[in-house]
Amino acid sequence: xSTIAELLRSDKLLQDVTIKGWVRTFRSNRFIALNxxxxxxxxxxxxxxENTDESLLKRINTGAAIAVTGTLVESQGKGQKVEIQVANIxxxxxxxxxxxxxxxxxxxxxxxxxxxHLRIRTNTFSAVMRLRSALSYAVHKYFTENxxxxxxxxxxxxxxxxxxxxxxxxxxxEANKAPxxxxxxxxxxxxxFGKETNLTVSGQLExxxxxxxxxxxxxxxxxxxxxxxxxxxxxxxxxxIEPEMAFxxxxxxxxxxxxxxxxxxxxVLSTCKDDLAFLENRLLQEEKSKPANQxxxxxxxxxxxxxxxxxxxxxxxxxxxxxxxxxxPNKKKKFQFxxxxxxxxxxxxxxxxxxxxxxxxxxxxxxxxxxxxxFYMRLNDDGKTVRAMDxxxxxxxxxxxxxxxxxxxxxxxxxxxxxxxxEEELWWYLDTRKFGTAVxxxxxxxxxxxxxxxxxxxxxxxxxxxxxxxxxxxx
Amino acid sequence: xSTIAELLRSDKLLQDVTIKGWVRTFRSNRFIALNxxxxxxxxxxxxxxENTDESLLKRINTGAAIAVTGTLVESQGKGQKVEIQVANIxxxxxxxxxxxxxxxxxxxxxxxxxxxHLRIRTNTFSAVMRLRSALSYAVHKYFTENxxxxxxxxxxxxxxxxxxxxxxxxxxxEANKAPxxxxxxxxxxxxxFGKETNLTVSGQLExxxxxxxxxxxxxxxxxxxxxxxxxxxxxxxxxxIEPEMAFxxxxxxxxxxxxxxxxxxxxVLSTCKDDLAFLENRLLQEEKSKPANQxxxxxxxxxxxxxxxxxxxxxxxxxxxxxxxxxxPNKKKKFQFxxxxxxxxxxxxxxxxxxxxxxxxxxxxxxxxxxxxxFYMRLNDDGKTVRAMDxxxxxxxxxxxxxxxxxxxxxxxxxxxxxxxxEEELWWYLDTRKFGTAVxxxxxxxxxxxxxxxxxxxxxxxxxxxxxxxxxxxx
Numbered sequence: 001x002s003t004i005a006e007l008l009r010s011d012k013l014l015q016d017v018t019i020k021g022w023v024r025t026f027r028s029n030r031f032i033a034l035n036x037x038x039x040x041x042x043x044x045x046x047x048x049x050e051n052t053d054e055s056l057l058k059r060i061n062t063g064a065a066i067a068v069t070g071t072l073v074e075s076q077g078k079g080q081k082v083e084i085q086v087a088n089i090x091x092x093x094x095x096x097x098x099x100x101x102x103x104x105x106x107x108x109x110x111x112x113x114x115x116x117h118l119r120i121r122t123n124t125f126s127a128v129m130r131l132r133s134a135l136s137y138a139v140h141k142y143f144t145e146n147x148x149x150x151x152x153x154x155x156x157x158x159x160x161x162x163x164x165x166x167x168x169x170x171x172x173x174e175a176n177k178a179p180x181x182x183x184x185x186x187x188x189x190x191x192x193f194g195k196e197t198n199l200t201v202s203g204q205l206e207x208x209x210x211x212x213x214x215x216x217x218x219x220x221x222x223x224x225x226x227x228x229x230x231x232x233x234x235x236x237x238x239x240x241i242e243p244e245m246a247f248x249x250x251x252x253x254x255x256x257x258x259x260x261x262x263x264x265x266x267x268v269l270s271t272c273k274d275d276l277a278f279l280e281n282r283l284l285q286e287e288k289s290k291p292a293n294q295x296x297x298x299x300x301x302x303x304x305x306x307x308x309x310x311x312x313x314x315x316x317x318x319x320x321x322x323x324x325x326x327x328x329p330n331k332k333k334k335f336q337f338x339x340x341x342x343x344x345x346x347x348x349x350x351x352x353x354x355x356x357x358x359x360x361x362x363x364x365x366x367x368x369x370x371x372x373x374x375f376y377m378r379l380n381d382d383g384k385t386v387r388a389m390d391x392x393x394x395x396x397x398x399x400x401x402x403x404x405x406x407x408x409x410x411x412x413x414x415x416x417x418x419x420x421x422x423e424e425e426l427w428w429y430l431d432t433r434k435f436g437t438a439v440x441x442x443x444x445x446x447x448x449x450x451x452x453x454x455x456x457x458x459x460x461x462x463x464x465x466x467x468x469x470x471x472x473x474x475x
Numbered sequence: 476x477s478t479i480a481e482l483l484r485s486d487k488l489l490q491d492v493t494i495k496g497w498v499r500t501f502r503s504n505r506f507i508a509l510n511x512x513x514x515x516x517x518x519x520x521x522x523x524x525e526n527t528d529e530s531l532l533k534r535i536n537t538g539a540a541i542a543v544t545g546t547l548v549e550s551q552g553k554g555q556k557v558e559i560q561v562a563n564i565x566x567x568x569x570x571x572x573x574x575x576x577x578x579x580x581x582x583x584x585x586x587x588x589x590x591x592h593l594r595i596r597t598n599t600f601s602a603v604m605r606l607r608s609a610l611s612y613a614v615h616k617y618f619t620e621n622x623x624x625x626x627x628x629x630x631x632x633x634x635x636x637x638x639x640x641x642x643x644x645x646x647x648x649e650a651n652k653a654p655x656x657x658x659x660x661x662x663x664x665x666x667x668f669g670k671e672t673n674l675t676v677s678g679q680l681e682x683x684x685x686x687x688x689x690x691x692x693x694x695x696x697x698x699x700x701x702x703x704x705x706x707x708x709x710x711x712x713x714x715x716i717e718p719e720m721a722f723x724x725x726x727x728x729x730x731x732x733x734x735x736x737x738x739x740x741x742x743v744l745s746t747c748k749d750d751l752a753f754l755e756n757r758l759l760q761e762e763k764s765k766p767a768n769q770x771x772x773x774x775x776x777x778x779x780x781x782x783x784x785x786x787x788x789x790x791x792x793x794x795x796x797x798x799x800x801x802x803x804p805n806k807k808k809k810f811q812f813x814x815x816x817x818x819x820x821x822x823x824x825x826x827x828x829x830x831x832x833x834x835x836x837x838x839x840x841x842x843x844x845x846x847x848x849x850f851y852m853r854l855n856d857d858g859k860t861v862r863a864m865d866x867x868x869x870x871x872x873x874x875x876x877x878x879x880x881x882x883x884x885x886x887x888x889x890x891x892x893x894x895x896x897x898e899e900e901l902w903w904y905l906d907t908r909k910f911g912t913a914v915x916x917x918x919x920x921x922x923x924x925x926x927x928x929x930x931x932x933x934x935x936x937x938x939x940x941x942x943x944x945x946x947x948x949x950x
Contacts, residue, residue, distance in 0.1 A: 001722065003622060003690060020722045022688070022911045037689035037721075038622060065687075065721075065911040093882070093912030100910050117684040117903040118910070126689060133624040140615050147478060147513060149608040154941040155630070155697045156643070156674075156712055158948050168631070168667070170643050170674065171650070172701050175661045178650045186650045192643070192701055192711065193948035199631075199645065206941060206950060209592040212540075213497070214512035214601060215478060221697065222630045226647050226667055236667065237631050246512075246540075247476065247495045407568070428592040428950050435575050435593070436497045437568030438540040466629040466681060473633050473668035475681060475903050 005038035008082070012072050017084060019043060020067045020092065022121065025104050026060045031077075032086075034068065040127050040274045044075060044083040056091065062104050063095030063121065109462055116466050116475055124282060127275040128455045128463055131268060135451060136220075138267035139241055142260055143218045148243060151210045151217040153203020158195050159425065166226040167198035168236075199224035204242050204442060205376070205429050208405060211244040211440055212432045218243040220447070228470050232459040233397065235448060237468040244442035250378075250387040250404040253441035254364050257391055257400050258312045261362075261450070265308045268454060269301070276301055276454075283456045300456045303394075307453075312362040312391065315354070318342065320365055323358055324350050345372045348397050355392045363392045375415045377403040389443070396453050402443025409433040480513035483557070487547045492559060494518060495542045495567065497596065500579050501535045506552075507561075509543065515602050515749045519550060519558040531566065537579050538570030538596065584937055591941050591950055599757060602750040603930045603938055606743060610926060611695075613742035614716055617735055618693045623718060626685045626692040628678025633670050634900065641701040642673035643711075674699040679717050679917060680851070680904050683880060686719040686915055687907045693718040695922070703945050707934040708872065710923060712943040719917035725853075725862040725879040728916035729789060729839050732866055732875050736837075736925070737783045743929060744779055751776055751929075758931045775931045778869075782928075787837040787866065790829070793817065795840055798833055799825050820847045823872050830867045838867045850890045852878040864918070871928050877918025884908040 001018050002010070021036030021043075029049040033042040045068050049057060060066065067090045075083040097103075101115050102122060112119035119125045140150065156170050171178075172192035179187045188196045203219040210217045219242040226236065243256065269276065280300040287295045298306060315323075324330055324339040324346075337347045346365070355363050366389040370379060377386035391400035406412045412433055416423065423430060451463040461467040466475045476493050477485070496511030496518075504524040508517040520543050524532060535541065542565045550558040572578075576590050577597060587594035594600045615625065631645050646653075647667035654662045663671045678694040685692045694717040701711065718731065744751070755775035762770045773781060790798075799805055799814040799821075812822045821840070830838050841864040845854060852861035866875035881887045887908055891898065898905060926938040936942040941950045 005622065020913065021690075037624075038691075063911045065913040092914070093908075093910070095910040101906075102910075117681075117906060118688075120685055120688040129626070129685070129689065130624055133619075133626070136625045136627075137615055137619045140612055144608075144612050147480065149512075149605055150611045151604070151608070152611075152697075152714060152940060154712065154943060154948075154950065156699075156943050156948055157950075159950070168645050168647060169650070170645060172643060173650065175644070175646070175648065175653045176651050176655070180651070192703075192945060193943065194946040195948060197948050206592075209950075210595055210604070210940065213593075213595040214604065215496075216513075222627075224631075228667075237629065239627060431592060433568075435568070435570045435577075436538045436540040438495065439567070465627060465685065468629060468631050468668065470667060471669040473629075473631055473670060473672050475629065475632075475634070475684075 003038035004034070004036050004041060004043045007043065007072065008039065008041060013074065013082065015072055016069065016087075017072050018067065018069045019045075019084065020065070023060055023062055023064045023066060023095070025062060029057055032060060032066075032068070034066070035126075037126060040123060040130075040278050041080075044077070044080050045070065045086050045089075046083055047086050047089065052089070056089065059091045059094055060089075061095050061097045061100070063100045063102060064091055065093035065095075066091050109459065113461055113467070114474075120465070123278060125462070127278050128451070128457060129465065130275050131272050131279075131455050132451050132463060134268045134272050135264055135454060136447070138264040138271075139220060139447075141267070142263050143216075143243065146216070148216040148218045149210075149214050151203070151207055151214075151219050153200065153206045153219045153221055153242075155200050155222065156193070156197050157200045158193070158197055159205060159429075167201060168224050168226045170197045170199060201225060202240065202242065202444060204244065204444065205426070207242055207244040207442065208440065209428065209432055211246045211442070212436065212438070215247075216243070216245045230470055232461075233449070235460055235464065235467055235469060238460075238464065239447040241445045241447055242442060244440065246438055246440045248404075248441040249439055250366060250389060250441060253402055253404060253443060254314060254366065254389055257389070257402060257443050257445075258364070261391070261400070261445075262308045264450070265304050265454065269304055269308065276304070279455050303456075304454065307362055307393075310361055312364050313359045314364045314366065315359075317346075317365055317368045317385070320346070320350075320354060323354065327353060327358070329353060343369050343371075351390075351392045351397050355394050360394075362394070365390050365392065373403070375419050375421060376405050376412070378406045379411055379415070387441075391443075393449075393453055396449050399449045399453065400443050400445045402441065404439065404441040407433060407437045407439055409437065478513035479509070479511050479516060479518045482518065482547065483514065483516060488549065488557065490547055491544065491562075492547050493542065493544045494520075494559065495540070498535055498537055498539045498541060498570070500537060504532055507535060507541075507543070509541070510601075512601060515598060515605075515753050516555075519552070519555050520545065520561050520564075521558055522561050522564065527564070531564065534566045534569055535564075536570050536572045536575070538575045538577060539566055540568035540570075541566050584934065588936055588942070589949075595940070598753060600937070602753050603926070603932060604940065605750050606747050606754075606930050607926050607938060609743045609747050610739055610929060611922070613739040613746075614695060614922075616742070617738050618691075618718065621691070623691040623693045624685075624689050626678070626682055626689075626694050628675065628681045628694045628696055628717075630675050630697065631668070631672050632675045633668075633672055634680060634904075642676060643699050643701045645672045645674060676700060677715065677717065677919060679719065679919065680901070682717055682719040682917065683915065684903065684907055686721045686917070687911065687913070690722070691718070691720045705945055707936075708924070710935055710939065710942055710944060713935075713939065714922040716920045716922055717917060719915065721913055721915045723879075723916040724914050725841060725864060725916060728877055728879060728918060729841065729864055732864070732877060732918050732920075733787050733839070736866070736875070736920075739925070740779050740783045740929065744776070744783065751779075754930050778931075779929065782837055782868075785836055787839050788834045789839045789841065790834075792821075792840055792843045792860065795821070795825075795829060798829065802828060802833070804828060818844050818846075826865075826867045826872050830869050835869075837869070840865050840867065848878070850894050850896060851880050851887070853881045854886055854890070862916075866918075868924075868928055871924050874924045874928065875918050875920045877916065879914065879916040882908060882912045882914055884912065
C-alpha cells in the first residue's frame with residue numbers, strides 16, 4: 001500500500017498499485033477523485049463502470065472510505081499527469097450522502113467550525129493543518145540546528161509570569177465543596193497539590209532557570225488565558241514558542257527573532273509548495289468578492305517571500321510615537337485612541353498604521369516605557385524605558401513579544417516591591433540573579449499567529465484543530 | 476563568542492577565543508573548569524594567577540558566571556585535549572560559596588529535587604535534560620520522515636477518553652462561589668466554557684478524527700492524571716506521544732511501535748554520545764554500592780543497543796497467562812497476585828517476570844480480555860478479546876499501550892451502551908465510524924518513561940524539569 005504523496009513522487013508508471021483513501025467526488029459513474037490526506041492532491045481513479053456492480057457504484061459517495069487496486073497510467077484528461085486504471089475497488093466504510101455534513105461544495109468557515117471533527121476532510125483545513133505540522137517541525141529543526149535545547153515548561157503552576165494574567169484555576173475539589181479553615185478561608189493544603197494552582201500563561205520564568213545552565217533553551221507548548229476575548233486573534237488555549245538565551249542582549253534577541261521567523265517561513269516555502277499554492281488560490285478567490293481597493297497588493301506566497309527576503313525595520317518606541325503623533329490619521333483624529341504623548345501604550349490601530357501604511361514591512365519596536373511592560377524587563381540607564389521588543393506583522397499585529405531580562409538582583413527586587421510582587425512567591429526566580437547572574441534575553445511567539453500569517457487564514461479559530469474560546473470547549 | 480560545544484568540535488588551536496559560562500570548580504588558584512551547558516564537557520581555563528588581582532581570584536567560585544578571553548592551546552595536563560590560556564577574565568555574576576546550594580560535591584537526588592531550578596546546573600541533570608531534548612527532536616524527526624503530521628490535541632476538554640480516568644477540573648469560578656440553578660446544581664453554563672471542563676488524559680479520540688482525514692498523525696503534548704500515586708513511575712503532569720494511523724491493523728501498529736522506539740534510541744545513541752557516557756558511568760558508580768547480584772548485567776549503552784538491535788518478543792495475553800501460571804514464582808506463591816485463571820489483569824510483578832526473567836527482552840503483549848481494556852478497542856471474532864497491545868520494557872514496565880480501534884459503528888455503540896457511556900457525549904467520535912470508517916490503530920507512549928529508560932534514571936521526577944506530583948507544584 002502506498003500513500004498518494006508517495007505515488008505522485010515515485011515513478012511507478014504501469015505498475016500495480018493499491019491506494020486507500022476517501023472519495024472526494026465521483027462523476028460520470030467513472031472518475032473518482034480520491035484523497036488520503038498525505039497531500040492536497042487527489043488521485044484520479046478511472047472505473048470501468050460497465051463491468052462494475054450497480055450496487056457498488058451507488059456506494060461510491062463523497063466521504064466514503066475505499067480501497068482501490070489498479071495500474072498507474074499517464075492520464076488522458078486534464079488536471080493530472082497520472083491516474084489509476086481501476087482493476088478492483090472495495091468500499092471500506094460508507095458515507096450516506098443524505099447525512100454526511102461535508103458535501104462537495106463550499107461550506108462557510110462558521111459551519112465547518114461546528115464540525116471541527118470533520119472539517120479536516122476539506123481541502124482548506126487539510127492544507128492548513130499540514131502547514132501547521134510543517135511549521136511545528138521547522139521550529140524544532142531551527143532551534144536544534146542552532147544549539148538550543150527543548151525545555152518542557154510546567155503546565156500546572158502556582159506562579160504567574162505576567163503578574164496579572166487572567167488564569168484558569170486547576171483543582172481537584174468538588175465544586176462548592178472545597179474545605180475551609182477556621183477562618184472560613186479555602187484550605188488549599190487539602191487540594192491535590194497542597195496549594196492554589198493555575199494553568200500557565202507562559203513558561204518564561206522557568207525557561208530562564210534553564211537558560212542559566214544550558215545556555216540556549218526553548219519551550220513549545222500550550223499556554224492559557226482566561227480572558228473573555230471574542231476576536232479573530234485570541235484563543236483561551238494556544239501554543240507558544242519561548243526561546244531564552246544566556247549571554248544574549250536585546251540586539252542579539254532581535255537578530256534571533258528575525259532570523260527565526262524568516263527561516264521557518266523559508267522552510268515551509270520549500271516543503272509545502274502544493275498546500276501553499278492551494279491556499280494562495282483560495283485567498284485570491286475570496287478577495288474577488290471584495291472591492292478592488294481592499295484587496296491585498298501581494299499574493300500569499302509573494303507576502304511570505306517578502307517577509308523572508310527583507311530586513312525587518314527596527315524602530316524605538318520613542319521614534320514610533322513621533323511618527324504616530326505626526327501621522328495623518330492622528331492629525332485628522334481618525335485614531336480611536338489619539339497619540340498625544342510619550343508613554344501611552346500602543347493600540348492595534350497604531351501598530352497597523354506603522355506596519356501597513358508607514359513602513360510597509362515587518363517592524364520591531366524596542367525600548368518601551370517601563371510602566372507599560374512586565375516587571376522582569378531590563379531597565380535602561382534612562383530609568384524610564386526597558387529593553388523590550390515587539391515584532392509587528394502586517395495583518396496579524398504583534399507576533400512576538402520579548403525582552404532582555406533584568407539580571408541585576410537589586411533592581412529586580414526594587415521593581416517587584418513597587419509592583420507588590422512578593423519575593424517569597426518567586427524565590428527560585430530570584431536565585432538565578434543571586435547565583436551566577438548574567439545578561440540574558442528571550443521572546444514569546446504565539447504559534448497560531450504564525451500559522452495564520454503563513455496560511456492567510458483570517459480567524460485564529462481556523463488554524464488550531466479544536467479551538468477553545470469563551471463558551472466553547474466542544475470535542 | 477563561541478559555545479564550548481562549538482569550540483571542542485572546531486579546529487581553533489592557537490586562535491583567540493571568548494567563552495562565557497559558569498564555574499564548576501577552581502583549583503590551585505589556576506585551573507577553572509568552565510561549563511556553558513552546550514555540552515557535558517567543561518573547558519579548562521588556565522589562569523596566570525601571579526598577574527591576577529587577588530580580589531578577582533576570590534570571586535571565581537562555583538556557580539559564578541564569567542567571561543574568559545584567551546588562546547586555545549593543546550593541554551599539558553590529563554583529561555582534556557585543549558585548554559584556554561586566559562588573557563582576560565571578567566566576573567559577570569558572583570556566587571557566594573556560603574550560600575550557593577549546588578556545591579561541587581555529590582548531592583542527593585531528593586535534595587536536588589527541592590532545588591529543581593538549580594539542579595540543571597549539575598552534570599547529571601544537564602545530561603538528562605539534553606537527552607530529553609534530543610529524544611524529543613528524534614520523535615518529531617521520526618514521524619515527519621515517515622509521513623506523519625503533528626496534531627495538537629486540545630488540553631482543556633469536556634470529554635474523557637478512558638471513560639474513567641481521574642481528571643483535574645478547570646474552572647473560572649471562584650472557589651465555593653460557583654452559581655447554582657434553582658435545583659441547587661452547579662450552573663456550568665456560567666463558567667468560562669459554558670460547560671464542565673477538565674484537563675485531558677489523552678488526545679487519542681481527537682487524533683482519530685484527524686487520522687481519518689490526514690492518514691497518519693501524532694500528538695506530542697502534556698496529559699494529566701489526578702491520581703494520588705506517589706511512585707517512581709507516576710506524574711500528575713506528563714508528556715505523551717500518540718500516533719494514530721488510518722488503514723493500519725494491529726500488526727502494523729506493533730511494527731510501527733517497535734520501529735519507532737528502536738529508531739529514536741539509535742538516534743540518540745549517535746547524537747548524545749558524551750551525555751550517555753557520563754550517565755553510564757554515573758550508573759556504574761551507583762551500582763557499586765549494591766550487592767553484586769543486584770547489579771545490572773548490562774551497562775546503560777549496552778542495554779540501549781540491545782533494545783535497538785533485537786526484535787521485541789510478541790506474545791498473546793493467553794500465552795502469557797500460560798507462562799505465568801506455570802512459572803516458578805507463581806507455583807511457589809511468590810507473586811503478590813497469584814495467576815490462576817485467564818482474564819485477570821496483569822500486575823507490574825507479572826510484566827517484570829515476563830520481560831526480565833522469562834524472555835529477557837522487550838515484550839509486546841497483545842489480544843487482551845475485552846473487559847479489562849477500554850471501550851474503543853476492536854473486538855476479536857472470539858467475542859472475548861480485543862486487539863490491544865502493550866509494550867513492556869525491562870526496568871520500566873509498560874512503556875506503550877495501544878490498540879486497533881473498533882471501526883464498526885454498531886459494535887462500538889453496543890460497547891458504549893454496556894459501559895454506560897452516553898452517545899451524546901461522543902457524537903463527534905461516532906461520526907468517524909458513521910462516515911467513511913476504516914480499520915485504524917494507534918498507541919500512546921509516556922515520554923518520561925522513555926527518557927527514564929534512555930538515561931537510566933530510577934525516579935520519573937528526575938527526568939522532567941519541574942515535576943508535578945501529589946502535594947507538589949513548586950516553581
